[in-house]
Structure formats: C-alpha cells, structure tokens
Amino acid sequence: RRRLTHVDLARMHSAGEKIAMLTCYDASFAGLCDAAGVDALLIGDSLGMVVQGHDSTLPVTVADIVYHVGAVVRGSQRPLIIADLPFASFQESPQQAFRNAAALMVAGAQMVKIEGGVNMAETTQFLSTRGIPVCAHIGLTPQSVHQFGGYRIQGRDADGAARFMADALAQQEAGAALIVIEAVPAALASEAARRLSIPSIGIGGSVDCSGQVLVLQDMLGISAGRKARFVRDFMAGQTSIAAAIAAYVAAVRDGSFPAPEHCY
Ligand code: KIV
Ligand code: NA
Numbered sequence: 001r002r003r004l005t006h007v008d009l010a011r012m013h014s015a016g017e018k019i020a021m022l023t024c025y026d027a028s029f030a031g032l033c034d035a036a037g038v039d040a041l042l043i044g045d046s047l048g049m050v051v052q053g054h055d056s057t058l059p060v061t062v063a064d065i066v067y068h069v070g071a072v073v074r075g076s077q078r079p080l081i082i083a084d085l086p087f088a089s090f091q092e093s094p095q096q097a098f099r100n101a102a103a104l105m106v107a108g109a110q111m112v113k114i115e116g117g118v119n120m121a122e123t124t125q126f127l128s129t130r131g132i133p134v135c136a137h138i139g140l141t142p143q144s145v146h147q148f149g150g151y152r153i154q155g156r157d158a159d160g161a162a163r164f165m166a167d168a169l170a171q172q173e174a175g176a177a178l179i180v181i182e183a184v185p186a187a188l189a190s191e192a193a194r195r196l197s198i199p200s201i202g203i204g205g206s207v208d209c210s211g212q213v214l215v216l217q218d219m220l221g222i223s224a225g226r227k228a229r230f231v232r233d234f235m236a237g238q239t240s241i242a243a244a245i246a247a248y249v250a251a252v253r254d255g256s257f258p259a260p261e262h263c264y
Helices: 006-015 027-035 062-075 094-106 118-128 142-148 158-174 186-195 241-253
Strands: 019-023 040-043 080-084 111-115 134-139 178-182 200-203 211-214
Touching: 006 019, 006 080, 006 211, 019 241, 027 062, 027 241, 040 062, 040 211, 062 080, 062 094, 094 111, 094 118, 111 118, 111 142, 118 134, 118 158, 134 158, 158 178, 158 186, 178 186, 186 200, 211 241
Parallel strands: 019 040, 019 211, 040 080, 080 111, 111 134, 134 178, 178 200, 200 211
Antiparallel strands: none
C-alpha cells in the first residue's frame, strides 16, 4: 500500500470526499489510525500539551517533532504524514523555516504545517518552490496565545473576518497545498472553504471544510482539563479505541461531525 500524498487529498476534495485527519505521536496509535482509515496524521506541536504536559505548545522543539514523526511513520503505511514546525523554528526567516522543515522531511514527513497567513506567505512560497509541501494553519493559532491574550475565537468582528479571509487567500496564492482553519465562526469558515480551491481542514471550523482534524487524545476523551467546544468524545458508546477512531472517520465522511454544537 502506498502512502497518500497531498495530490490524493486534492483529488478527494475535488470529488467531494471528506478528509479525515487526526493528530498522532506514536507507532501504536498510528497503526490503529491507519487501520481505521484515517487519511492524514499530523504530528502536531499539541504533543507539548498532551504528551509532555506543558501548558502551551511553545516549549516544543524540532527535535521533539522529529522523534515523534519517526514513530508515526514506522507505525503506519497509508496516511499522509504532516509535521508541525514548532514555535521559534520558522518565524525568523524563510531560510530558517527551510532548514527546520528539511529535518522534518528527512524524518519522514511529507508536508510541514506552519501557523500563519499573510505574515508567513513568503515562507510558504519559499518552501513550496523548494520541494516542501506546506499546510497553512490560520484562525486561532496556538503559538500566538500570548499575542491573542488567551485561546480566543478569531475572526469574530468585521476586521477580524477580513484579516482571516486575507490570510486564507494569501496562503493559497503562496502555494499552500492544504489549510487548517481553527476556531473561527462557522459561517466564516464555510465562506473560506467555498472561496479556496485547495482543501481546507476544520477544527472548530465548519462542516463545509474539505475535512476535519482533532487531537487524538481529545477525541478519545483522555485529555486533562476542560474540553473545547469543537471536541466530540468518540469513545462514548464504543468498546475499543479502534472502534472510536473508526466512528470518527465515519462521522467525518458522512458529514455528521462537526454538528452545530461543535462549531462557533
Ligand atoms: O498541534 C496540533 O494538534 C494542531 C491541530 C490542532 C491542528 O495543530
Ligand atoms: Na499545532
């Protein structure tokens, strides 16, 4: 079985087939996600919170992501492998971003994710014209928690909505192959999904996005702390982790997740 690529995701998007994505940090869960039909696995810097126990994603290093990419690649065969560029590994310059993205690609990633819109368009162009597919992450970008003054929904007022749409279009224009939309009003996420030609992946976005992503530990109901509005506990009513992940894939594919209660 060959691994999916961003070209396969674009084809799914064109065909109207929903893309099911989850975060994953180790080989055991990677195997379960693969068997359940998850299309893309994100080695997210959320590992700083759910694996390392930090209270933000800021302390995560490139070496941490490299370590977990290796585990997820070894544990799976089919899903597209996307790796986060963590805080302070790409913001300085396109050159810094390339150097660190290259380390993730060498570890087995097929695409890197960067938080940013208009401000990171030059970086996306630099990477994507040098052999590194880019997933942009816009809306509530957790690495900017201190700038935001907390984990706050973005794009709520007219100015914020305009900035969000500009971010989406700038990243597409710069060559992003995929775009994650986090925690914005559903109507705004739907509008972005409609206006973009590249696939969009929602988390607190909209059911109109081309696909969905959740943090694995969140959708299994084993994360500490208060659960975000966009999280659904897929373990509820299931008797195994494999069944819960399969239920997630089915709910994304048939459009029953996210329901309005998971959106803003
Ligand atoms: O790190 C992460 O888990 C993420 C997803 C929530 C999109 O960036
Ligand atoms: Na992340």
